[in-house]
Amino acid sequence: MDARPRLIAALAAHFSDLDLAEEAFDAALAVCLTQGDPPDHIAGWLMSVARRKGIDIIRKRSAEFRAGDAAALIKEGAMDMGEVIALPDPIPDERLRLLFICCHPAIALETRAALALKIICGLPVCTIARLFLIGEPAMFQRITRAKAKVREAGIPFDLPERRDWPERLDAILLTLELAYTAAYQDAAGELDAELSAEIGRLAAMIADLFPEEPEALGLAALITLARSRETERIGQDGAMIPLSKQDPVLWNRQAIEQARAWLDMAMIKQQTGPYQIMAAIQLTHARRAFHGETDWRAIASLYDALMMVRPGPVVHVNRALAIAECKGAELGLAELDAVDANRLSNARPYYVARAKLLERAGENEAAIKALDSALKFEPPRAERLFLQKWRDALTLI
Amino acid sequence: MQYMLLINESEDAYAGENAAQVMEETLAGHMKLIEKLAASGVEWSGNRLREAHTATTLRYSGKGEGALHDGPYAETHEELGGYYIVDVPDLDAAVEWARMIPIPGAGAIEIRPVWPEDE
Numbered sequence: 001m002d003a004r005p006r007l008i009a010a011l012a013a014h015f016s017d018l019d020l021a022e023e024a025f026d027a028a029l030a031v032c033l034t035q036g037d038p039p040d041h042i043a044g045w046l047m048s049v050a051r052r053k054g055i056d057i058i059r060k061r062s063a064e065f066r067a068g069d070a071a072a073l074i075k076e077g078a079m080d081m082g083e084v085i086a087l088p089d090p091i092p093d094e095r096l097r098l099l100f101i102c103c104h105p106a107i108a109l110e111t112r113a114a115l116a117l118k119i120i121c122g123l124p125v126c127t128i129a130r131l132f133l134i135g136e137p138a139m140f141q142r143i144t145r146a147k148a149k150v151r152e153a154g155i156p157f158d159l160p161e162r163r164d165w166p167e168r169l170d171a172i173l174l175t176l177e178l179a180y181t182a183a184y185q186d187a188a189g190e191l192d193a194e195l196s197a198e199i200g201r202l203a204a205m206i207a208d209l210f211p212e213e214p215e216a217l218g219l220a221a222l223i224t225l226a227r228s229r230e231t232e233r234i235g236q237d238g239a240m241i242p243l244s245k246q247d248p249v250l251w252n253r254q255a256i257e258q259a260r261a262w263l264d265m266a267m268i269k270q271q272t273g274p275y276q277i278m279a280a281i282q283l284t285h286a287r288r289a290f291h292g293e294t295d296w297r298a299i300a301s302l303y304d305a306l307m308m309v310r311p312g313p314v315v316h317v318n319r320a321l322a323i324a325e326c327k328g329a330e331l332g333l334a335e336l337d338a339v340d341a342n343r344l345s346n347a348r349p350y351y352v353a354r355a356k357l358l359e360r361a362g363e364n365e366a367a368i369k370a371l372d373s374a375l376k377f378e379p380p381r382a383e384r385l386f387l388q389k390w391r392d393a394l395t396l397i
Numbered sequence: 398m399q400y401m402l403l404i405n406e407s408e409d410a411y412a413g414e415n416a417a418q419v420m421e422e423t424l425a426g427h428m429k430l431i432e433k434l435a436a437s438g439v440e441w442s443g444n445r446l447r448e449a450h451t452a453t454t455l456r457y458s459g460k461g462e463g464a465l466h467d468g469p470y471a472e473t474h475e476e477l478g479g480y481y482i483v484d485v486p487d488l489d490a491a492v493e494w495a496r497m498i499p500i501p502g503a504g505a506i507e508i509r510p511v512w513p514e515d516e
Contacts, residue, residue, distance in 0.1 A: 154398045156487035
């Protein structure tokens with residue numbers, strides 16, 4: 001349901017209540033699903049039904065609700081079909097406003113992005129919990145508490161004044177990064193198919209709103225570069241195609257140019273940060289579409305820089321792969337040995353990298369073992385198919 | 398919505414060498430805030446409290462009757478020194494007023510929504 005984020009956002013603004021917006025939307029969707037043919041203007045239709053459902057929910061919630069008020073509210077919320085058809089579609093963009101609300105500094109820092117992922121991206125709590133590496137019940141409680149805080153503490157539903165924007169930026173960027181990570185990992189499209197495009201649009205909007213913030217530009221460039229290869233990531237058999245095997249001719253050059261422009265703007269500020277470095281890495285990969293080859297030396301030094309500003313086992317694994325490209329598989333493997341695989345909550349990328357370098361070093365049996373280890377970490381469908389195909393090819397040799 | 402702005406400030410800030418001056422400046426800050434509140438038309442109330450050593454606390458251990466103690470509820474570096482209640486549209490507006498409360502030295506303003514009577 002690709003209109004979901006926009007509708008939830010519009011409903012939240014309408015009711016000034018995040019919980020109610022979600023509940024009302026779900027109730028409207030349930031009505032829609034029980035009807036045979038979907039209405040033509042589905043977004044407008046859902047919006048008007050959800051508004052009425054929202055009023056029903058308010059009525060149920062309020063113990064001392066007086067009948068007179070209910071009648072007045074319902075009358076106000078009711079719409080006949082003529083009005084529904086006239087309802088403007090697309091519904092005005094409320095998502096941005098909602099993103100700022102979810103990232104209000106009165107909400108605990110570690111909860112802001114989680115709340116935004118739930119409300120704006122519609123990610124299931126189990127997915128959000130995985131992104132934050134905590135248990136689902138704990139995440140559920142955090143989000144519930146945050147929604148109550150928004151409602152009871154009277155966090156305003158207006159776009160904050162411009163001077164209050166910067167203190168919300170970090171949480172906004174983190175939200176977009178994690179949302180895109182979730183969409184990207186879900187290459188086979190088990191989540192909302194529109195999520196990736198949605199995050200791309202939001203990141204571009206944030207870059208436009210914060211042209212003075214190099215990290216905002218960096219993140220928009222990063223997401224846009226990843227999206228420029230999106231359609232080439234999955235083969236016809238549904239298996240993932242790794243970057244090195246993709247045909248760069250098919251990448252979206254317009255997107256690459258846009259990302260390059262953002263990154264150029266960011267570099268002028270001379271305040272480096274992780275998003276700019278990650279975007280620079282992806283831009284170096286993207287240059288293969290123009291120059292025909294990959295500058296691995298540049299990529300290796302960018303990973304060195306990333307290790308300094310945002311060290312982590314996944315960055316370490318990727319740096320080992322870059323070193324292998326520059327100096328050979330043996331040195332890459334030596335670098336991989338230095339990675340503490342136990343620190344990885346999901347060691348799949350580590351074992352995939354090992355398999356790649358072991359294969360290159362001619363150690364096929366060890367490579368197969370590494371692939372088996374990787375497959376134990378429940379890869380999403382597209383990656384699983386890719387790893388299995390790879391494993392089959394290694395067994396045949 | 399009504400918000401209570403609880404002023405937690407360090408009483409030591411009023412006890413140093415230039416105590417009289419700090420007190421004078423802080424009071425002037427409060428007077429300025431009160432004038433602004435009056436001019437803005439925001440409904441408000443508020444009080445300054447006597448020092449924490451004048452407090453008496455009725456403490457409940459969870460079983461049986463409360464016992465009286467000499468002193469404030471929380472033994473912290475900052476003491477509850479006063480409060481305002483402002484009636485404003487939302488949290489951001491409450492924060493804006495809270496920022497105008499003068500705090501000499503270290504301290505904190507807690508901003509709490511008042512539970513509405515009709516809920």
